[in-house]
Amino acid sequence: MFYLVGLGLGDASDITVKGLDIVKKSKRVYLEAYTSILTVGKEALETFYGRKLILADRDMVEQCSDELLADAEIDDIALLVVGDPLGATTHTDLIIRAVEKNIKYKVIHNASIMNAIGCCGLQLYNFGETVSIVFWEETWQPDSFYDKICINKKLGMHTLCLLDIKMKEQTMENLMKGRKTYENPRFMTVAQACQQLMEIIQKKQEQGEDLCLRDETVCIGVARVGSDEQHIIAATLKQLTSVDMGAPLHSLVIPGKTHPIETDMLRHFALDDSVKAILQRL
Numbered sequence: 001m002f003y004l005v006g007l008g009l010g011d012a013s014d015i016t017v018k019g020l021d022i023v024k025k026s027k028r029v030y031l032e033a034y035t036s037i038l039t040v041g042k043e044a045l046e047t048f049y050g051r052k053l054i055l056a057d058r059d060m061v062e063q064c065s066d067e068l069l070a071d072a073e074i075d076d077i078a079l080l081v082v083g084d085p086l087g088a089t090t091h092t093d094l095i096i097r098a099v100e101k102n103i104k105y106k107v108i109h110n111a112s113i114m115n116a117i118g119c120c121g122l123q124l125y126n127f128g129e130t131v132s133i134v135f136w137e138e139t140w141q142p143d144s145f146y147d148k149i150c151i152n153k154k155l156g157m158h159t160l161c162l163l164d165i166k167m168k169e170q171t172m173e174n175l176m177k178g179r180k181t182y183e184n185p186r187f188m189t190v191a192q193a194c195q196q197l198m199e200i201i202q203k204k205q206e207q208g209e210d211l212c213l214r215d216e217t218v219c220i221g222v223a224r225v226g227s228d229e230q231h232i233i234a235a236t237l238k239q240l241t242s243v244d245m246g247a248p249l250h251s252l253v254i255p256g257k258t259h260p261i262e263t264d265m266l267r268h269f270a271l272d273d274s275v276k277a278i279l280q281r282l
């Protein structure tokens, strides 16, 4: 059997009882560590699970699935994925390859950023399409995520923005060994995402386009959701460009039309009185 086991969002103890049983009994256990991270490294997971884990990089999962799935017809093989195995990260390609090899599979679900984002006070029912904000390079500065945010906003829907992770192989290994020396840029911060959004707004303004986002639009930055160090700040887009949300992972939420209860919750996370005043007028 091939198991995809979700690890949740916080630390080693967020695995489900069912997931832990599978980890303990599986012949090989891989840890997918390139799409997301926990606040603890591989060693802490190994100590908690009481067994060794094999690091699975993007190449192994996407190009060398034969190696990963080897003997899964007869033995139990598990792939651990931070969050939910099918939340935001699509591991469906791996499932398709298992099915094509006549390997049975099971998904053990867990909390995902896709549902835990409810912690910011906005109703999950009212979210539109999730977008990814990628690191800009000198010659590659895509802004299609802005258009999607505008489509959601026009429909009154909130947007969850997942922020880019650029990981070198060595970086991943260091991280998984629990070394918390995060070089920049590796995990996009809320401030970096807001900076890129401000640049897009400025460009659109110069081109005379209608704007769906402004410097003073209240947005919500979240960091390390689901961990003991979870941090949530509601502030204007401009303010968020200089707010330090601390260690990764970060996400950004752009509210659409807010219900009074949602606004009440946002007020609890307001950076200062000026943000509370804007929320009061929504």
Ligand SMILES: C[S@@+](CC[C@H](N)C(=O)[O-])C[C@H]1O[C@@H](n2cnc3c(N)ncnc32)[C@H](O)[C@@H]1O
Residues within 6 Å of the ligand: 009, 010, 035, 036, 081, 082, 083, 084, 085, 086, 087, 088, 089, 111, 112, 113, 114, 161, 162, 163, 164, 165, 222, 223, 224, 225, 226, 227, 249, 250, 251
């Ligand atoms: C590609 S998604 C992987 C999602 C994961 N499989 C899940 O179900 O949560 C990774 C992105 O989600 C966001 N993210 C994941 N976990 C997070 C957390 N605990 N706090 C804040 N953002 C998080 C970050 O923007 C990160 O770059």
